Structure formats: C-alpha cells, structure tokens
Amino acid sequence: QKSATRSTLTAILLTAGFPAFCQTSPQTNTTLLVDIDHRPAISLNGDWHTIVDQYSTGIYTLHQELRKDGFFMNAPFDPNGHPQDYNFANAATLRVPGDWNTQRPELLYYEGPIWYEKDFQHTAVPNTRTFLHIGAANYRTFVWVNTKKICEHEGGFTPFDCDISTALHDGSNFIVLSVDSTRIADGVPTLQTDWWNYGGLTRDVSLVEVPKQFIDDYDLHLSRTDRSVIEGYVHVEGAPAGTPVMVKIPDLHAKVESTVDANSRAAISIPTKSLSLWSPEDPKLYKVEISSGSDRIEDTIGFRTIETHGTQILLNGKPVFLRGISIHAEAPYRTGRAYTQKDVDTLLGWAKELGCNYVRLAHYPHDERMTRTADRLGLMVWSEIPDYWALQFDNPAVLAKSKQQLSEMIRRDRDKASIVLWSVANETPNTEARTKYLTAMVELAHQLDPTRLVTAALLVRTEKTASGSNKIVDDPLGKVLDVIGTNEYIGWYEQHAEGADTTRWDIRYDKPLIMSEWGGDAKAGNHAASGDLHPALWTEEYQAEIYRHQIAMLNKIPQLRGTSPWLLMDFRSARRVNPGLQDNFNRKGLISDQGVRKQAFFVLQKAYLDKSLGKA
Ligand code: GCB
Structure with a gap:
C-alpha cells in the first residue's frame, strides 16, 4: 500500500514536470563531507518552527496532485489575504537535534511527515560554497532553501550535505525541510524492527562554508602489508589534475606532498618510524593536517591493523578477544x-x-x-x-x-x-x-x-x-x-x-x-x-x-x-x-x-x- 502510494507520487511528479522530490533514488543532490565535525560551522541547532502534516497537505492538493504553493513556499500569513492553512511564523517549535517523539507527548507514537522551518542570516563570502549539513534525519528528508528545491535523502542514520550556495542571498534566508518517518516496506530498515521509530532531525544541523575547491574525502590508514607506512588518498572536490595536496603529522615529523589525478584524488604514502599503534590499552591518536589550496582540515587519527588468521582476530598482528x-x-x-x-x-x-x-x-x-x-x-x-x-x-x-x-x-x-x-x-x-x-x-x-x-x-x-x-x-x-x-x-x-x-x-x-x-x-x-x-x-x-x-x-x-x-x-x-x-x-x-x-x-x-x- 505504502510503496504503491510512492510510485503513484513518482508518476505524478514526472508527468507534472515538477522537480522530482519523491523519486525512488535514495538520494538526490547530496554528498557527504568527511571530518565535518572539525570544520568551522554555523550551527542551525535550536528551535525550528514545525508543522505536523499527517495528510501531507503541504505537498498535495485535495485531488492528490502536487501543489505549487506547498508549505515549502513558507508564504507569510496575511489575515486579509487569500485564506492560508499554515503559518510557520506562529507554529510551535521543536528542538534540533532531537527526535520529535520524546519532545511532545502527542508525538510519542507519531509516524509521518513533519515540516521544519528556520530563518537565518547570510552574507556571501566570495569563492566559497555553502553546504547544509544534516547529521541524520529519520527517515526521508526533502530540503528547500528560499523556496528552491535543493536535495533529498533517504535513510535515518547517516549524514548528508547539500550544496545550497545558488539558493542563498545576502540578508534573511529560510530553510524548509520535510522529514517523513513513515515506515515503508521497501525501506532500510523495513516495517518491522525492535526499536522505536524516532522521527525528525535527530542529529546536528549546520551550515558549512568551504572554498570552491575543497577536501571532501580522505582515507589514511596503516598499510596492512608494511606497518611502517601510512597510506591512502585525499580527494579534493573540484580540483583539476595536478592540484597539490599536503598531509602533515606533526608528532611524527611527517610532511608529504602529492598531487591529485584526473579524478581529483591524490595518492598518499607516509613512511613512519616509531609510530605508536592504536589499541584499547593505548588509544594513541595523531593530529593530522590536510591542506590543498586555501582549504585545510585537521583530524585526529589512530593507526592500527586488523585482520584474521584462521580463527584468530589480530589487532596489530596480535590475537585479541x-x-x-x-x-x-x-x-x-x-x-x-x-x-x-x-x-x-x-x-x-x-x-x-x-x-x-x-x-x-x-x-x-x-x-x-x-x-x-x-x-x-x-x-x-x-x-x-x-x-x-x-x-x-x-x-x-x-x-x-x-x-x-x-x-x-x-x-x-x-x-x-x-x-x-x-x-x-x-x-x-x-x-x-x-x-x-x-x-x-x-x-x-x-x-x-x-x-x-x-x-x-x-x-x-x-x-x-x-x-x-x-x-x-x-x-x-x-x-x-x-x-x-x-x-x-x-x-x-x-x-x-x-x-x-x-x-x-x-x-x-x-x-x-x-x-x-x-x-x-x-x-x-x-x-x-x-x-x-x-x-x-x-x-x-x-x-x-x-x-x-x-x-x-x-x-x-x-x-x-x-x-x-x-x-x-x-x-x-x-x-x-x-x-x-x-x-x-x-x-x-x-x-x-x-x-x-x-x-x-x-x-x-x-x-x-x-x-x-x-x-x-
Ligand atoms: C534480536 C535482535 C535485537 C532484539 C533482540 C531482542 O535478536 O537482533 O534487535 O532487540 O533480539 O530483544 O529480542
């Protein structure tokens, strides 16, 4: 029943020539920026105006067609104007992050869509891109910024980042999100679980500004075959081949330079001496600085190996229970x-x-x-x-x-x-x-x-x-x-x-x-x-x-x-x-x-x- 509803919706969206905000692909226009918790960010945590929309009125007309004047328009309420059934400015708030079920007694058992709205100020910084970061939202999320449809994401426990740069202007801006916690047979998880289906923006939400070319992903780990080498890659989004990348691990006096290939990815190999391996007894973490052009991030990373040998699990080459x-x-x-x-x-x-x-x-x-x-x-x-x-x-x-x-x-x-x-x-x-x-x-x-x-x-x-x-x-x-x-x-x-x-x-x-x-x-x-x-x-x-x-x-x-x-x-x-x-x-x-x-x-x-x- 529920998936039938969704495919009908998809059909409507496609025939209506609307931006497809409910298609079957699990995500649209999202990426995931690694180490985002170490980047400077403008927090959007706090109170958001919310509308419980049990019947998805914010999206559908009475004949279940897509509305052009849906709640994502965040139209101001005018008592003398056209009668309008919603008003974010006056709507009750929910705290973000936080599941909605435990914030209001009447939402404890609620499964369905809730709209979130937040106003914020913005001033453009030249040569940067602005991402909306959502730490997790259960289960499906649709995002509009200043009425423009930006992205959507399915899956309640992983983060996603949406580039909202082109929708922003200087001064007052607003984000409208719809988070839908409806359980669906073709979801991951599916209809039956043995835990509570906590809905909402359950983790941090923020705005993150990055340079036009920026480090969006990297992987640095100890080589499995040679425990004196840290290896991996750094990916610099938007970087043309040849763009330099630098990785420094001050405690190891290590500093290596590399350049990205045609896929904007730089291979990294760092020879190390006297590395303290990460283990439960000594969870040593190293400060790692990664930079490319004007972008620079810092992480704290431990290095260790994990493998199996017959029925053994080996941590740093030694059996572990x-x-x-x-x-x-x-x-x-x-x-x-x-x-x-x-x-x-x-x-x-x-x-x-x-x-x-x-x-x-x-x-x-x-x-x-x-x-x-x-x-x-x-x-x-x-x-x-x-x-x-x-x-x-x-x-x-x-x-x-x-x-x-x-x-x-x-x-x-x-x-x-x-x-x-x-x-x-x-x-x-x-x-x-x-x-x-x-x-x-x-x-x-x-x-x-x-x-x-x-x-x-x-x-x-x-x-x-x-x-x-x-x-x-x-x-x-x-x-x-x-x-x-x-x-x-x-x-x-x-x-x-x-x-x-x-x-x-x-x-x-x-x-x-x-x-x-x-x-x-x-x-x-x-x-x-x-x-x-x-x-x-x-x-x-x-x-x-x-x-x-x-x-x-x-x-x-x-x-x-x-x-x-x-x-x-x-x-x-x-x-x-x-x-x-x-x-x-x-x-x-x-x-x-x-x-x-x-x-x-x-x-x-x-x-x-x-x-x-x-x-x-
Ligand atoms: C299981 C499940 C777990 C349940 C648990 C239980 O096998 O993996 O999610 O909560 O049993 O209590 O029945």
Missing part, C-alpha cells in the same frame, strides 16, 4: 534518540566500567560523537547498517538503499581506528535472494574499505540431541564474511538458562566467531524472593542466571573471539507491550533506562575484568 556489549543509540535517563556528548560519555563510560574493549553499535550507524569517543577511549567498534530482519531482498531498489547507507557509513567513519568491523546485516532470513543481496553488500564493503573486517549477525540452526541441543552455524552467508556473528537467546526465547549447559556448538566455518547477541529481560528492581533457586523470568536474578550459564557455555567454544550480549541499556520498542514489565521498553539492558545497574551487569563485569570470559 573482543569483550563487548551491544548498544542502541537510546539516550540514558531521558529516553529518545541519543545525540549529545553527554549521552555518548554515559553510554561508553558504562561500557568501560563493564570492562569492555569493544562495543557493538546496533543496529545502524550512531552519532559521529560515538565513534570519535570510541577512538579516544580505546573501544573497538562493530558498526552496522539497518539491513535488519526481512528486507525486500529481491528488490533492486532496496539493495540500492542498503548500498547507499553502507557507503555513507564507511565514508563518514573510515578514518576512525576504533572501527574494526563493518556489519552488513542482522538476523536475516536464510533465503537465496537474501544471500545474493548480502553477498553484494559484503563485496561492496570490501571494495570500499579493504582494511577492515566484514561481518553480519546470523541466525543459528538448532537440532535437538539426546543430551541437549546442537547449535549449527552453517548459514551460507558465512562463506563471504571475515568474521561470523551469531545471535542466540538460550534461556529467554528458547529453553531455560541451564539449556546453555547442554548446548554444543557446531561451527562449519574456520573463521573467528563473535557471539553478537545473547541475554534476556529483567525489570530493574524486580527481584526473586531471597534463596529462590528458580527465579522467575523478568527478575534481575533470572537475567543474572542466564549470564552465568552463557558465560560457561561460551568459554567452551574454541573459536569464540568476542561477545556483545544484548545489551547495555533498556530501550524503547513498539514491540514490547507487556504492561508493568515492558511498557514499550525492551528490558534486556544490563542497566535500566534510568541508569540502574541490574545484577547481570556485575556478573558480566566480573567475567570481563578477571578475564574469565575469553581467555584469548
């Missing part, structure tokens, strides 16, 4: 989408307190503050795109959306040493169409970034045996993955916690395995009677029981190289409607959404700190 926890981008204490540095410091601070050296950032790219901070704290990261559950794997348009989100995730974060794993999927159905689709995704990840490992969280097959059960890992996708991720919920969705004691693992791949999810729900403060040997589900005692039995089982899997149980903190989910216990929250957190540590937190903490889980 990933002691981790899964994390949703849910804001501690206040709920809603996480986006502040405080949110990040709280979540990653808890992960450190738990004894982690690794975090699985589920199930979509998190705010860039998260990966920046993981870089600083020395937490290895699994970063994922929302190829979650049953996407339309036979639909090429959906594959295009997944590819776009993967490309954006990699482009934004490829210079973060913390990220060791790109994940292309979570718990997808084992079908031929799925395997073909995700194989293409794995290939793309390898092609875009040959320096990292590619994984996916797979479902596992269970066979009953006389003494218990066998968990068989033979999903055909495993063939193309570097590291196998598997999710299992012994003690929760299947069997009792003790079931783990009689479970054997049969892993048909000679590759490292990460138990990417396991756990169970407990409501913080819900306790079994003291001395109760069979605590009930939903109690802290039972959750702790699951963890004890799981840890014992996991230790018997010879090729286990990491775990990220589900999960650090309770999070809001529409699927969890049991009153009193869930109340729209998934309670598998080791910590409640109000920051209360449950018993299982301390069980896992002990196992991580004394290394009784994962001796590698």
Whole structure:
C-alpha cells in the first residue's frame, strides 16, 4: 500500500514536470563531507518552527496532485489575504537535534511527515560554497532553501550535505525541510524492527562554508602489508589534475606532498618510524593536517591493523578477544534518540566500567560523537547498517538503499581506528535472494574499505540431541564474511538458562566467531524472593542466571573471539507491550533506562575484568 502510494507520487511528479522530490533514488543532490565535525560551522541547532502534516497537505492538493504553493513556499500569513492553512511564523517549535517523539507527548507514537522551518542570516563570502549539513534525519528528508528545491535523502542514520550556495542571498534566508518517518516496506530498515521509530532531525544541523575547491574525502590508514607506512588518498572536490595536496603529522615529523589525478584524488604514502599503534590499552591518536589550496582540515587519527588468521582476530598482528556489549543509540535517563556528548560519555563510560574493549553499535550507524569517543577511549567498534530482519531482498531498489547507507557509513567513519568491523546485516532470513543481496553488500564493503573486517549477525540452526541441543552455524552467508556473528537467546526465547549447559556448538566455518547477541529481560528492581533457586523470568536474578550459564557455555567454544550480549541499556520498542514489565521498553539492558545497574551487569563485569570470559 505504502510503496504503491510512492510510485503513484513518482508518476505524478514526472508527468507534472515538477522537480522530482519523491523519486525512488535514495538520494538526490547530496554528498557527504568527511571530518565535518572539525570544520568551522554555523550551527542551525535550536528551535525550528514545525508543522505536523499527517495528510501531507503541504505537498498535495485535495485531488492528490502536487501543489505549487506547498508549505515549502513558507508564504507569510496575511489575515486579509487569500485564506492560508499554515503559518510557520506562529507554529510551535521543536528542538534540533532531537527526535520529535520524546519532545511532545502527542508525538510519542507519531509516524509521518513533519515540516521544519528556520530563518537565518547570510552574507556571501566570495569563492566559497555553502553546504547544509544534516547529521541524520529519520527517515526521508526533502530540503528547500528560499523556496528552491535543493536535495533529498533517504535513510535515518547517516549524514548528508547539500550544496545550497545558488539558493542563498545576502540578508534573511529560510530553510524548509520535510522529514517523513513513515515506515515503508521497501525501506532500510523495513516495517518491522525492535526499536522505536524516532522521527525528525535527530542529529546536528549546520551550515558549512568551504572554498570552491575543497577536501571532501580522505582515507589514511596503516598499510596492512608494511606497518611502517601510512597510506591512502585525499580527494579534493573540484580540483583539476595536478592540484597539490599536503598531509602533515606533526608528532611524527611527517610532511608529504602529492598531487591529485584526473579524478581529483591524490595518492598518499607516509613512511613512519616509531609510530605508536592504536589499541584499547593505548588509544594513541595523531593530529593530522590536510591542506590543498586555501582549504585545510585537521583530524585526529589512530593507526592500527586488523585482520584474521584462521580463527584468530589480530589487532596489530596480535590475537585479541573482543569483550563487548551491544548498544542502541537510546539516550540514558531521558529516553529518545541519543545525540549529545553527554549521552555518548554515559553510554561508553558504562561500557568501560563493564570492562569492555569493544562495543557493538546496533543496529545502524550512531552519532559521529560515538565513534570519535570510541577512538579516544580505546573501544573497538562493530558498526552496522539497518539491513535488519526481512528486507525486500529481491528488490533492486532496496539493495540500492542498503548500498547507499553502507557507503555513507564507511565514508563518514573510515578514518576512525576504533572501527574494526563493518556489519552488513542482522538476523536475516536464510533465503537465496537474501544471500545474493548480502553477498553484494559484503563485496561492496570490501571494495570500499579493504582494511577492515566484514561481518553480519546470523541466525543459528538448532537440532535437538539426546543430551541437549546442537547449535549449527552453517548459514551460507558465512562463506563471504571475515568474521561470523551469531545471535542466540538460550534461556529467554528458547529453553531455560541451564539449556546453555547442554548446548554444543557446531561451527562449519574456520573463521573467528563473535557471539553478537545473547541475554534476556529483567525489570530493574524486580527481584526473586531471597534463596529462590528458580527465579522467575523478568527478575534481575533470572537475567543474572542466564549470564552465568552463557558465560560457561561460551568459554567452551574454541573459536569464540568476542561477545556483545544484548545489551547495555533498556530501550524503547513498539514491540514490547507487556504492561508493568515492558511498557514499550525492551528490558534486556544490563542497566535500566534510568541508569540502574541490574545484577547481570556485575556478573558480566566480573567475567570481563578477571578475564574469565575469553581467555584469548
Ligand atoms: C534480536 C535482535 C535485537 C532484539 C533482540 C531482542 O535478536 O537482533 O534487535 O532487540 O533480539 O530483544 O529480542
């Protein structure tokens, strides 16, 4: 039904000869500027005028034709003029960044379009281009500046930048955006997820001025074959062949010059002596200065290698065990989408307190503050795109959306040493169409970034045996993955916690395995009677029981190289409607959404700190 609506809309747009602002391509006129959080910017965060537009009245006439006088015109309201059904100037505001659901009680369950409007002053600076940067907007976004249609983007968790230079004038300007959080069957993610569909401009919005020729992308990493060389490229948008580029790493006394080729890309190779490699024990970051013409940016980059050898994961050539926890981008204490540095410091601070050296950032790219901070704290990261559950794997348009989100995730974060794993999927159905689709995704990840490992969280097959059960890992996708991720919920969705004691693992791949999810729900403060040997589900005692039995089982899997149980903190989910216990929250957190540590937190903490889980 919903996709039919969209294709009708596309048809209308094309026949109307209108600028196509709802076509099936996941993005139009957008790019992604790397390291944007280090560039000077004019913040557009703060209050925006907003209009909840349940029926898309701002776009359609009563006969569902495209309006020429839509809300994007931001026409001033005149009580004596033509009757007008909207008035941004008087409209209630929403805070940006921030999901809308947790800002107004009546928007908690809202899924649909909301219009945003912001006025700002601008003075042209000669020989520059101005980009509108949107850190993330869930799920589809359409942008107009001074009534001119600029760009559109699909995908709720990756940033995008739109060149608005030609629409600006000196003096007062305005931006009108429509963000539509409607879930769609052919979306990524699709209709079903186990998290809240937080809509809106959920991350920073700003204006960024850059020179006409500017550094929009680069990749600097340690060579996998020679750990005394930093290699990669710098791309200078708009630069003709021969344009010089300079990269300096003052701490290494390194300074190299290169020139861009016909694709505006300069190859970089920096020989280094006495480089301190990035690791959880010593997360060394180097200041890196990149310049070309009048453009100059600075980054802080760690250098390390990550690879597999048989069933080992090697960090800087040495075997490593990933002691981790899964994390949703849910804001501690206040709920809603996480986006502040405080949110990040709280979540990653808890992960450190738990004894982690690794975090699985589920199930979509998190705010860039998260990966920046993981870089600083020395937490290895699994970063994922929302190829979650049953996407339309036979639909090429959906594959295009997944590819776009993967490309954006990699482009934004490829210079973060913390990220060791790109994940292309979570718990997808084992079908031929799925395997073909995700194989293409794995290939793309390898092609875009040959320096990292590619994984996916797979479902596992269970066979009953006389003494218990066998968990068989033979999903055909495993063939193309570097590291196998598997999710299992012994003690929760299947069997009792003790079931783990009689479970054997049969892993048909000679590759490292990460138990990417396991756990169970407990409501913080819900306790079994003291001395109760069979605590009930939903109690802290039972959750702790699951963890004890799981840890014992996991230790018997010879090729286990990491775990990220589900999960650090309770999070809001529409699927969890049991009153009193869930109340729209998934309670598998080791910590409640109000920051209360449950018993299982301390069980896992002990196992991580004394290394009784994962001796590698
Ligand atoms: C899973 C999913 C995760 C869910 C979790 C659960 O396997 O990957 O997104 O939230 O189980 O709690 O059921």
